[in-house]
Amino acid sequence: MQKTLSSSLLIAFATLASAHAGARSNAPTANEAATARHYAALVAGEPKTAELTLFFSQMPKGGDLHHHYSGAIYAETYVDFLDKQGFCVNKHTYRVETDKAAIEAERAKAPAARNCLSTAEVYADDATYRELLQRWSSKDFANHGALQPPPDRQFFQTFGYFGPVSNANFHEGLVEIKNRAIGENVSYIETMLKMSPFVVNKEFDDQAWKNADKDAALDAQMRAWMNALDADEGFNARIADFVARIDEAAAGIDDDNFTMRYQTYVLRLLNPSQVFSSMLAGFKSAAKGGKGEGKIVGVNIVGQESNMVSMRDYTLHMKMFRFLKSVYPDVKIALHAGELALGDVPPEGLEFHIDQALNIAGAQRIGHGIDLAHEANAPAIMKTMHDKDIPVEINLTSNAFINGVQGANHPVTLYRKYGVPYVISTDDAGVTRHNLAGEYVLFASRYKPSYAELKKASYNSIRYSFLAPSDKTRLTRQLDARFARFEAGMAALERTSVKR
Structure with a gap:
């Protein structure tokens, strides 16, 4: 058993060790090895979760790539x-x-x-x-006996309660998210901030459902309406206002210690005309920045995946992404796909969502991906993600709460076994009341990866971000320095710990 040093002493040791690091060329390697030994002791046998919480609260965690703005703000x-x-x-x-x-x-x-x-x-x-x-929020859900809805309903219903107050004060909300991230040593967040504007077109709806299985006809239909919307001054003015509002909310958020970028998203629960026009607005908004140089760096799709409309129109939505990706090839897309568990929908509904997100829509990151073991094409999915270097965004708390998928039943075991890259993320930390350090604690205590693997996961969150290359380089160098300081402190802690 170790007597833990105070935070101030740990910082002092880190500073002292860093000051002498240049005198020994092998010091960084030695510090990393000492940190790995310390971590290994924490996960050996029954994991020491309190000590792991201290460890991961201090460890640099790079970024959080699967992050919903409205769900990240605490109810308070x-x-x-x-x-x-x-x-x-x-x-x-x-x-x-x-x-x-x-x-x-x-x-x-x-x-x-x-x-x-x-x-x-x-x-x-x-x-x-x-x-x-x-x-x-999910506060007290698991530790009191009152009548309550199923967890997935509890989760998705929260947005209807706080929705009216989540749609304003964006800058103040982003400042809170930033400050909390800095407090737990997170240097980058890529948040899904706002839904892009849409238009209702009942004629498009009727035709899209008829053309859902006729690719050529559907593409012609989408192209015709896209051309009309491109020429629609009112629609383009709404997009310009949308981008301006995000720029306004983001003003002053970035600094030397922290960077934030924004995904826009469409809601998969709406009718086809609303989804397509919103998706087009999202692609046009992201394209305005040009190859990651703007604040909006990607497009996503949100909404409960097991919902009837989501299931009915899933393939149609993937074809919409494919079409717009062909028009805007530089716009990045990350897709919620396979956020389903056995029993959420009939078994055949679990067989194709990740597959279509990859092979029809062209997703560059997969969010959740927890129905992997049920997908009809699972081995090929993992090979594609491995070979094309497409990561999965792992959200352990969310998956356990909403879908009941956790422990050995979570397909992160498959993704890791077959070399699929992954990032660790939070999803909706305000609703489910946790943080990114807590996700690393869950991951480490449940699956006992090596320190090297955890460190790689931290770097992955910069590598697989939708940032511009220059920003990735900058944040990677910052992460190098952050890890050097962290490992120096951990090495000092190991040397001075008292055995008893």
Whole structure:
């Protein structure tokens, strides 16, 4: 058993070791070996999770590539946002009231008679506050016995509760995410920030469903409407405003210690015209920056994958991505694919989602990918991802909570065994109330990878980002320096630890 040094002493040892690092050419290798020994002792036998939490809180973790802005903000912050937007929350339904007349009517009542509460009033009513946190996040889900919905419904319902306050104050939210990331030694986040604008076209909907299995006809239909939308001044003005709002929210976020970039996304629960026009807007928005030089670096698709509409239109959506990728070949795409478990849908629904995301849509990263073992083409999927260097984004807490996939049942065991690159990420850390360090703790304690493998995962989060090459180089060099300091501190800790 080791007596742990205080943080200040650890920093002091790291500083001292770094000062003398240049005197011995083998010092970095020795420090890395000492760090590897220390880590190996923490996962040997029954993992020492408290010590692993300390280890990974301090370890540089590169970036977080599967990250939803709205789901990353904690419910407590959204309560603070109520007053910023002049809203209130109904203490019976826990829904946000946005109608100004209704809000003014509530404010005219005596405090004891109000049903719709301000930020301060929510904080003053502990029973309402606690229940709100349980509705707006997974807080207390696993450790209390009240009647509650299934976990997947609980998860996806939270967005309906805090949605009205998550659609504003973007800059303040990004600052909170940045500060939390810096606090746990994360230097880059690629967040899915906003859904790109869309247009409703019922004629397109009817025709798209008819053409879903007729590739030539579907491509002709998409091209015709794309050309019309390209010439639509109103549609293009909405895209310009969308990009400007992201640029405004992102202003001042990047600095010498932290970088953030943004994916736009489409919602797979909508009708084909809405999905296609939103997807087109996303591709056009990302293309404006040019090869990763802008703030918007990629396009994604979100929404519960087991939903009826998601399952019905899945292949159609993949064909939309294929078409737009052919028009905008430089735009990067990362796709939620295979976020399904046995029992979520009939078995045949598990057989093709990752496959089509790769081989139809041309995904450059796969998000979740947890139905891998059920995919009809699983060996070829892993070979394609290995040979084409396409990573999977691993979200352990999310997969366990939403789909019940964890431990030896998680296909990260397959991805690792067959050499598929991976990154470790958070998904919706505010909803499921965890952080990236915690994901590394879960990964290390469950699967006991080597320190070298974990370090590679950290670097992978820069390597497989959609950043411009110059930014990747810059962040990789920063990560080199961060690891040198971390390993110097770990080596000093190992030398001075007290055995007892």
